[in-house]
Amino acid sequence: MSRKYFGTDGVRGRVGEAPITPDFVMRLGYAAGKVLVASEHEALHGERPCVLIGKDTRVSGYMLESALEAGFTAAGVDVRLTGPLPTPGIAYLTRALRLQAGVVISASHNPYDDNGIKFFSAGGNKLPDDTELAIEAALDQPMQTVASNGLGKVKRLDDAAGRYIEFCKSTFPNAMDLRGLRIVVDCANGAGYHVAPPVFHELGADVIAIGNEPDGFNINHACGATHPETLAKAVRKHRADLGIALDGDGDRLMMVDAGGGIADGDRLIYAIARHRQETGQLKGGVVGTLMTNLGTETALRALGCDFRRARVGDRYVLEMLQEHGWQLGGETSGHVLCLDKHTTGDGIVSALQVLAALRGTGRSLAEVIQDCPVFPQVLINVRVARGFKLDGQAEILGAVEAVEAELAGGGRVVLRASGTEPLIRVMVEGRDEAQVNRCAERIAEAVRSAAGA
Numbered sequence: 001m002s003r004k005y006f007g008t009d010g011v012r013g014r015v016g017e018a019p020i021t022p023d024f025v026m027r028l029g030y031a032a033g034k035v036l037v038a039s040e041h042e043a044l045h046g047e048r049p050c051v052l053i054g055k056d057t058r059v060s061g062y063m064l065e066s067a068l069e070a071g072f073t074a075a076g077v078d079v080r081l082t083g084p085l086p087t088p089g090i091a092y093l094t095r096a097l098r099l100q101a102g103v104v105i106s107a108s109h110n111p112y113d114d115n116g117i118k119f120f121s122a123g124g125n126k127l128p129d130d131t132e133l134a135i136e137a138a139l140d141q142p143m144q145t146v147a148s149n150g151l152g153k154v155k156r157l158d159d160a161a162g163r164y165i166e167f168c169k170s171t172f173p174n175a176m177d178l179r180g181l182r183i184v185v186d187c188a189n190g191a192g193y194h195v196a197p198p199v200f201h202e203l204g205a206d207v208i209a210i211g212n213e214p215d216g217f218n219i220n221h222a223c224g225a226t227h228p229e230t231l232a233k234a235v236r237k238h239r240a241d242l243g244i245a246l247d248g249d250g251d252r253l254m255m256v257d258a259g260g261g262i263a264d265g266d267r268l269i270y271a272i273a274r275h276r277q278e279t280g281q282l283k284g285g286v287v288g289t290l291m292t293n294l295g296t297e298t299a300l301r302a303l304g305c306d307f308r309r310a311r312v313g314d315r316y317v318l319e320m321l322q323e324h325g326w327q328l329g330g331e332t333s334g335h336v337l338c339l340d341k342h343t344t345g346d347g348i349v350s351a352l353q354v355l356a357a358l359r360g361t362g363r364s365l366a367e368v369i370q371d372c373p374v375f376p377q378v379l380i381n382v383r384v385a386r387g388f389k390l391d392g393q394a395e396i397l398g399a400v401e402a403v404e405a406e407l408a409g410g411g412r413v414v415l416r417a418s419g420t421e422p423l424i425r426v427m428v429e430g431r432d433e434a435q436v437n438r439c440a441e442r443i444a445e446a447v448r449s450a451a452g453a
Contacts (some may be wrong), residue, residue: 005139006132008313008419010118012107015060020115022067028117029071029103031138033152035131036101036119037077044100048152050078052097054090054160055105056191056249059216060115064105068117073152074145082160084214086191086250087118088346089164095124095343096163106191106249109226109333110420112217124343126315161195168199171341172352176359178205182240184256186231188224189214190248196348200244203352208238211245220247225254225334225347232260242365246347251314252334253347255354257366265334266296268354270372271365272338273328275357277303283340287320287329289313290414294429295373302371312416314345376433378440380426381418384451390417390424399446403428403439411436415443424451 005011005019011028013020019028037049053068055061065081072079080099082090087104094102102120110116119127119135127135145151183205187193189212197209210230211223223230225247235243235256243256255263263271269286276282285306288296292309300307310320314335321329321339330336336350358365390396396415403413411430418425424447428440 003129003132004136006136008315009108010104010116012110012114012116012420015113015115020060020064022063025064025067025117026071026074027139027143028135029068030075030143031071031135031141032101032103032119033072033075033077035134035138036121048076048078049100050080051101051103052080052082052090052094052099052157053103053105054082054085054087054191056107057084057189057193057214057216057219058105058107058112058115058248060113061105064115064117068103068105069154073154074143075152076146076150077152079152079154080157081154082157084191084194085160085164086195086246086346086348088251088342088344088349089160089167089191089195091120091124091344092164092167092342093157093160094120094122096167098122104249108249108420109220109224109247109252112219112221116420120344126318126344165195165198165202168195168346168348168352169203171338171349172203173356173359176356178203178355178359180204181242181355182206182208182238184208184210184231184234184238184240184243186211186224186234186243186245188220188226188246188248189218190220190224190246190250192246192250192348196244196246196250199348199352208234208240210234224248225252228254228256228262232256232262236260244347244351247334250347251345253336253350254334255351255365258364259366261366263365263369264332265330265336266293266332267369267372267374268334268350269328269330269336270296270299271357271368272336272350272353273300273305274303274368275360276328277305279360282328284324284326287317287324287326289317289331290416291332291379291427293332293374293377294412295375299372313419318344375429375431376436377427377429378436380440380444381423382426382444382447382451384422384424384447386422388417388422388424388451390415393450395450396443396446399443403443406435406439411439413439413443
């Protein structure tokens, strides 16, 4: 059964357009309340179920927060509000407070006029497909508000940011600190604006914060993990040792070395894996995705690390890690999972694992990742009408087959629909940059033609 509303990372879209409307989000809260707490009924011992709701800094968060509150309380579920807090902070607090679910109002790296809703289970994990399907099925049922004496209540969790800051710090080795390091931290004018700088400062670093003045509209705008060139300029300007960039909801990470060189998720995973392999701390292998650079796979295998590719989406990386009993994986885009530290991808926690590797070896970021090459890889996003399907498109299939024949086993082609936006992503990778560019454009043009773009 295909999902109607849920994409690879919850329900997402343009604010004011279906499904990101107040009425739908209220019904979504009600449906989720019914589904998510059903399995917890026996364990509650008669107490009212409770969920945690956090958000990023988008102006629409106020409206959607109120709609979710109405839906959950109508279903007889209590609500705790954190205000702006990174997505992984909600995952942590849901688990730490023994609540029945966590909800995040965010569109992650998207512009401010998009928003979305994503859920965490009681254990702090993203929901499996079957649970999302159950919520979608419940959405088709009419809302039946519980009796007044059974309505949920809403309270604010005043110490949410402080609790999360302490959790992040606890993932860094006790015997280490960050004294002597000057670090630029780009918070993307997002949910991490008031928690990320204190984490690194309290561990001893000299912190220069940028992208830490959200106004509801500037989230991800020319800053953060989606625009690491802004961080690179700031690192050079302030003569910092390195830079850390989060995205709008704090679950993605990019880093910049002292010279302004940008390290994406692939190379940061390599840095963590290398240190753990050298110190005997790496459990099993590493999981990437279909988009992970071939150079990263080559470098990891040179270290003796097993490497597997999952479908695109950190939820699928997580599933494969759990299947193999491994701990480390992630995506090129900056989702890095360290399951020995957290249940989900966390930009701050992942940055601390890279910093632990640097402190543990005495090397700089540039030195640690220099043995992880980046093979030429071109990604072209082709905007299409919502609902456009790749299946059965003979023109596109023919272009892919022709490109694969030209690469002759010396590269890769990945063609997929975005799970969060109306885009078809065309990725071609190989050893020859000119050939890769030519091949990617050939497939992209076939997509444009078939989609009428």
